[in-house]
Amino acid sequence: MKVLSRLYAVFGHHMGKLAWRQSRMCRSERGDSIKKYFVVTSYGRTATYWLAFSLNKHPDIVCSHGRLPITSYGERQARDAIVYEHENESSLAEKSIDDLFDELEEVELAKVYGNVLGYDAYSLLSKLTTYKPKRVITIINLTRHPITRIESLGNEWCYEFTFSPTTHQRVQEMRHQNKVVFDVMQSNFPHTDFSVTENSIFLSALLNVIRSDVRELRIDDVLHVPMERMTKDVEYFCWMLGILTQKAINIESSYLYDVISSGRKNQHSKAEKSSIEQYELWDEWKRVIFKVMLDAHKAEGLYERFGYDLSFVR
Numbered sequence: 001m002k003v004l005s006r007l008y009a010v011f012g013h014h015m016g017k018l019a020w021r022q023s024r025m026c027r028s029e030r031g032d033s034i035k036k037y038f039v040v041t042s043y044g045r046t047a048t049y050w051l052a053f054s055l056n057k058h059p060d061i062v063c064s065h066g067r068l069p070i071t072s073y074g075e076r077q078a079r080d081a082i083v084y085e086h087e088n089e090s091s092l093a094e095k096s097i098d099d100l101f102d103e104l105e106e107v108e109l110a111k112v113y114g115n116v117l118g119y120d121a122y123s124l125l126s127k128l129t130t131y132k133p134k135r136v137i138t139i140i141n142l143t144r145h146p147i148t149r150i151e152s153l154g155n156e157w158c159y160e161f162t163f164s165p166t167t168h169q170r171v172q173e174m175r176h177q178n179k180v181v182f183d184v185m186q187s188n189f190p191h192t193d194f195s196v197t198e199n200s201i202f203l204s205a206l207l208n209v210i211r212s213d214v215r216e217l218r219i220d221d222v223l224h225v226p227m228e229r230m231t232k233d234v235e236y237f238c239w240m241l242g243i244l245t246q247k248a249i250n251i252e253s254s255y256l257y258d259v260i261s262s263g264r265k266n267q268h269s270k271a272e273k274s275s276i277e278q279y280e281l282w283d284e285w286k287r288v289i290f291k292v293m294l295d296a297h298k299a300e301g302l303y304e305r306f307g308y309d310l311s312f313v314r
Helices: 002-026 048-057 078-084 097-107 121-130 146-161 165-177 179-188 197-217 227-232 234-245 253-262 275-281 284-296 300-305
Strands: 036-041 061-065 112-116 137-143 223-226
Touching (some): 036 048, 036 121, 048 112, 061 097, 097 112, 112 234, 121 137, 137 197, 146 165, 146 275, 165 197, 179 284, 197 284, 223 227
Parallel strands (some): 036 112, 061 112
């Protein structure tokens, strides 16, 4: 507990400034309320389920994951359902931020309400430019090394491809939208069949990750948090939690022990390789298109700005 006290003492002022910075676009003329609200944005494969599960473990936090309407939980306990039933394909696109938090507040009385993965940063900030919510909202965006995120996303899509019509349609649409890229790759690597599902999915995942990262990481109005540090560094997790909740909760050692001992909760996660290890396992065509996309979007410096080493990419 002394460690946590020192953390709050050291980072307290910084956390307050950052929370104000992330929420300044969301302030209303009514001023702050006692309750606190946050949204953690991501394009996925950034430990969002683990984070939502961990946050929802705290007795003073009610946190939903993904785009599942709160009203569709049925007979399941609402507090558990808002995390576990996150793979519903419903969209928050037509739902205002206030509607989302109105529903969360119906789940259970809490000091802090939040959502993880319901939005990406670009879409959320675009929404907030046209609609001014009545609540003060703290926004954090999760990041991840592009190589491990590409691999993780590709594995997820391969897993879902056989049984999820949505994933199947998404991959087919991306192949159609990126026909020129697929044709060029097929021409340059004639011995690789890019119509094969695994190759098609990998290429689609790579294009998705780099393009979304380039758009998200250039946004300066949100705090970008590296997934790798959030899941491995307890002090950093506490620091981030202080920002999300604006220090409205107590962080007990028993809570931290529960979070740490629970481990990563995503059922599809495997023992992760480092970015260098994963890169060395890639076929030549995967390395080539990755380098081409980095150069085309001038993304290498952008990733390095957030501490992601790409010096080994050739």
